[in-house]
Amino acid sequence: MRHEGRVKEAPGTGDTAGQERFKTITTAYYRGAMGIILVYDITDEKSFENIQNWMKSIKENASAGVERLLLGNKCDMEAKRKVQKERAVKLAREHGIRFFETSAKSSTNVDEAFSSLARDILLKSGGRRPGNSHKPPGTDLRACDKKNTSKCSLG
Numbered sequence: 001m002r003h004e005g006r007v008k009e010a011p012g013t014g015d016t017a018g019q020e021r022f023k024t025i026t027t028a029y030y031r032g033a034m035g036i037i038l039v040y041d042i043t044d045e046k047s048f049e050n051i052q053n054w055m056k057s058i059k060e061n062a063s064a065g066v067e068r069l070l071l072g073n074k075c076d077m078e079a080k081r082k083v084q085k086e087r088a089v090k091l092a093r094e095h096g097i098r099f100f101e102t103s104a105k106s107s108t109n110v111d112e113a114f115s116s117l118a119r120d121i122l123l124k125s126g127g128r129r130p131g132n133s134h135k136p137p138g139t140d141l142r143a144c145d146k147k148n149t150s151k152c153s154l155g
């Protein structure tokens with residue numbers, strides 16, 4: 001799993017040199033990734049609009065079977081909300097991926113989101129580590145399915 005946090009410009013923006021630099025960085029980030037978390041800020045419309053560009057970039061650069069997860073962060077800032085949850089639910093549904101609203105500040109849904117992505121990666125890989133025919137103890141998260149169901153999630 002790779003974390004995209006430091007690569008902030010969406011693909012397709014900026015000048016040519018900037019785009020080349022972006023391509024080099026993203027290619028390195030995407031290589032071998034099993035899961036990608038797309039994060040927007042619910043108080044920032046632009047960050048939500050950029051998600052479409054990231055989806056496109058993932059399609060072009062990542063492995064075909066990569067698990068994706070959409071997160072709307074800063075859900076503790078309801079008064080400053082610019083992106084309605086329904087829009088993200090719709091987007092996630094269109095792309096066939098899960099969606100959570102999270103808050104890194106209050107820890108809302110953070111564990112649930114990471115567990116959900118890890119679980120989906122495990123399920124996709126048959127619950128096994130590559131080259132290991134025995135399930136390692138403690139990595140089968142399927143038992144958490146019901147417990148982690150959240151009002152903020154789209155499963």
Ligand SMILES: Nc1nc2c(ncn2[C@@H]2O[C@H](COP(=O)(O)OP(=O)(O)OP(=O)(O)O)[C@@H](O)[C@H]2O)c(=O)[nH]1
Binds near residue numbers: 005041073074077105
């Ligand atoms: N209220 C609130 N603030 C948050 C949350 N997550 C991050 N922040 C704050 O948002 C600011 C930016 O956080 P970073 O972790 O640097 O994330 P970033 O990707 O640089 O985010 P932006 O600057 O918002 O584009 C910091 O002041 C964080 O404390 C959250 O869930 N809720």
